[in-house]
Amino acid sequence: MxxxxxxxxxxxxxxxxxxxxxxxxxxxxxxxxxxxxxxxxxxxxxxxxxxxxxxxxxxxxxxxxxxxxxxxxxxLSPYRRLPTELIVEIFLYYHENPADPKYNVVPWGLAHICHRWRIIALNTPALWRNLPPMRLVSVERPQLKWHTARLSTLLARSGNSPITFALTKTETTTLDDEVVTMLSEHSERWESICLTICGSVCAHFSKIKGRVPALRSLRLLLTGSLSFDIFEVAPKLRQVSLGSLTWPGIVKLPWNQITDFTEDASRTDHIVTVLHSSAEALQRLNFITDQSWALFDGTAVIRPTTLPNLTCLALQTPFETGLKSLLDALTVPALQELVLKIFTDRSLTQEVVNLLTRSQCMLRKLTIHTSPAQSIEQVLAAAPHLTTLDINDPAQNLICALTGVNAGREWTLVPCLDSLTIRVGVKFALLSELGRLARVRCDLALEGAAAADPVHVHRLQEFNVACPLLTQNVDRGFDVWAAAQFAQHCFETFGLGGAGDPTLKEAKKRLDGELCEISAVNKNSTMSRKARLVKLAKHVDTLIDHLECFDVAPESIIYLYLKRIDFTLDSLLDSQIPLEMKPPLNARVQRLVVKWGAVLIATLPIMRWGWQKDGFLTYLSGHNGSVHDIARFAFQRYKCQKCYVGLRSRSRRGQLPADVDFKKPATDLWQSEV
Known part of the structure; x- marks a missing residue:
């Protein structure tokens, strides 16, 4: 210090x-x-x-x-004597540069540490090039003044560096035109932008046409009826993402130079244009639609097209949208990644097989989510070089085929596979079969002649099982409550033992009852906010009381771990329960996590499954060197330093219990993992 x-x-x-x-x-x-x-x-x-x-x-x-x-x-500390150039590199290394400008974060804090850091930060334009998201919807004059002052500061600090930003303007009020004007004056520096605008707002951007020489990435969400040609001249534009509600307009772009194109829309005009105009340059193509009538209904003619440089193709739709004509028209010799999320009753297996056979490509990654009735074995047989596979709800015959070994002592399907992810639906009933598949492909627990000589068999490095999700064509984040329900199911079907123990059954029943009570209090809209939070805090206290009495036998700890009780406690303590109750509750949970963690490590030979941060259950093979990093309780102690400071002041006034310990430095409050 x-x-x-x-x-x-x-x-x-x-x-x-x-x-x-x-x-x-x-x-x-x-x-x-x-x-x-x-x-x-x-x-x-x-x-x-x-x-x-x-x-x-x-x-x-x-x-x-x-x-x-x-x-x-x-x-004399070495940190204090670091050269300015090295500090700049450290700042730039740790400063986030998100791919989507909607997630830009400005490093204001770097200018408020000390005088030297402030001078260095203010003289490093690259730190200020990512402008924060600007949402100009019903902006009042005081807010506008703040927006313009902040924007002016950042534009000045960024110097001549290329800038990135996300702007939402769906109303034509002239009050916020100043923000658009300020951005337009620096259009020569636009590098990556995300615009959410309506048709009537487009006129505000007309002055920048032909003045975006540095623009490389464009994300555009349009509403209304218009033809949009502002970015028709953009010599460096390579990455385009278009989104729209139902509208009959056309976006004009320099199509022949686009290498990465994504469209989430209800029209097919642009995908047809990009296929015909960008065939030589296109490297990544992603089309998403929720409309049953959007794709290739006969009015859009797709002639046979070869995309020589396309490495990634992704198609996502929950409806029958005439994808057959698209798959039949394409030849993609360089394809390495294919993503298909198509939930229709009509099978497209043969069209996909024909695409792979016709293209003679070395497909490495395949994500294929379909209706449970669809069979994909033919697709897997046509892609023998796959290293990464992501599927949903596999049938019994597919699971058996994935464990089969041919006469040449190699896997019958996907012999080079390194990573397998299986997403299971709420009605999936073959979890025990997935456990066997994991043991066979990861631990090489083979049978018959193959077991005596497994030399030619490639070991699966990663096996993930996802929680029940409605995958359809929208990826959802990790749901703690869905994971908890999934854990109760997989505890029994993965053969982890202890499911019939009456003591554990009673403890589980009581635990689930407490969680249901907490959920009911959270949803109770008849109570005042203050009363609801006080009652919630009491239920959390009761829940922790119950957990402190929970048996620390291996089966109990496995159950608590699979149920993600640490995530549940973390989210509860992060809620707005009375501030003075958080430190003692937090300390009690921390002691529990330490106690459980020691038992959990000892249960790994029994459990063999661990939670990944993204909500996947990962098989813990004995050949996985990161087993101990995965299988552990992770409890984030509440993170707000302002809360800590506020609690200290309240402690001095005698408003907190005497057993709350504030002697530890504030840095101890950030995070703890066991």
């Missing part, structure tokens, strides 16, 4: 002692790096004070000398 101004005053008052006189007083007031002369003088002073300290016996004098040494040794 850098010396403070208080330290400087302390040494100034003590300066009657020649020994304690600071050799470089200015360095005690700043975080500036010392010069070589300063370093020499400070080292001499430290040596002199250390010699004096050995002779001092008076406690008060010792304290003065110790503080002198601490402050001056901090000046």
């Amino acid at each position: 850098a010396p403070t101004f208080t330290s400087f005053l302390f040494f100034k008052l003590k300066s009657r002692s020649k020994t304690l006189r600071p050799p470089s007083p200015a360095l005690l007031r700043t975080n500036d790096p010392p010069t070589e002369q300063d370093i020499s003088r400070i080292r001499d002073a430290i040596a002199r004070v250390e010699n004096k300290l050995k002779k001092k016996r008076n406690h008060t004098s010792q304290e003065s000398y110790t503080k002198f040494l601490e402050a001056h040794k901090a000046i």
Whole structure:
């Protein structure tokens, strides 16, 4: 920690002692790096004070000398002497550059650490190039003033660096035109932008037509009826993502140079255009639609097209949308990744097989989500070089085929597979079969002649089972409550033992009852907010009481782990329960997590399954070196330092229980994982 101004005053008052006189007083007031002369003088002073300290016996004098040494040794810290160029590189390395400007974060904090860091940050334009998302919807004048002041500051700090931003403007009010004008004045610096606008707003951007020479990535969400040609001249534009509600307009772009195209829309005009105009350049193509009539209904003619450089093709739709004509028209010799999320009654298996056979491509990654009745064995047989596979609700015959070994001692299907992800629906009833599949492909638990000589069999490195999700064509995030229900099911079907233990059954029943009570309180709209939060806190306290009495037998800990009780507790303590109750509850949960964690590690040979952060259950093979990193309770202690400071002040006023410990530094409140 850098010396403070208080330290400087302390040494100034003590300066009657020649020994304690600071050799470089200015360095005690700043975080500036010392010069070589300063370093020499400070080292001499430290040596002199250390010699004096050995002779001092008076406690008060010792304290003065110790503080002198601490402050001056901090000046010689290697961190303080880092060259400015290296600090800039560190800032840029840790500063996030999200692919989507909607998630831009401005590093305001770097300018508020110390004077030196502020000067460095303000003189590094690349730190300020990612503008924060701007939503100009019903903006009042005070808000607008704040928007423009912030934007003006960032545009100035970013200098001549290319800028990225996300702007939402769906109303034509002239009040917020100033923001659009400010951005337009810097259109030559636009590099990656995301615009959500309506037809009547497009006129505000007409002045930038032909003035976006640096634009590389464009995300456009349009509503209304219009033809949009503002970005028709953009010499560096390569990545385009279009989204729209139902509208008859056309977006004009430099199609022949687009390499990455995504469309989430209800029309097919643009995908047909990009296939015919960007065939040579296109590398990634993604089409998403929720409309049953959107694709290729006969009005859109797709002639046979070869895409020589296309490496990734993704098609997502829950309806029968005439995809047959698209798959039959394409030849993709360089294809490495194919994503199909098509939930229709009509099978497209033969069309996909024909596409792969016709293209003679070396497909490496395949994601194929279909209706449970669809068979994909032919597709897998046509892609022998697959290393990554993501499927849903496999039938019994497919699971058996994935465990089969041919006469050449190789896997019958996907012999080179490294990673397998299976997403199961709520009605999936073959979890025990998936457990066997994991043992066979990951641990090579083979039978018959293959077991005697498994040399030619490729070991699966990663096996994931996803929670029940409605995958359709929309990916959802990790749902703690869905995971909890899934865990109760897989606890029994994965053969983890203990399911019939009456003591565990009773404990599980009580635990589920407490969670249901908490859920009911959360949804109770008849109570006042304050009363609801107080009642919620009491239920959380009761839940923790129950968990403290929970048996620490291996089966119990496995159940708690699979149920993701740590995530549940984390979300509950992150809710707005009374602030004064959080520290003691947090401390009790932390003690539980430590106790459970030790037992969990010992149960790995029994459990063999662990939660990934993205909500997947991963098979813990004995050949997986990261087993201990995956199988552990992760409890995020509540993170708001402001809460910590507020609690300290309330503690001084006697408003918190006496057993709340604030002696630990605030950094201890950020995170703890066991």
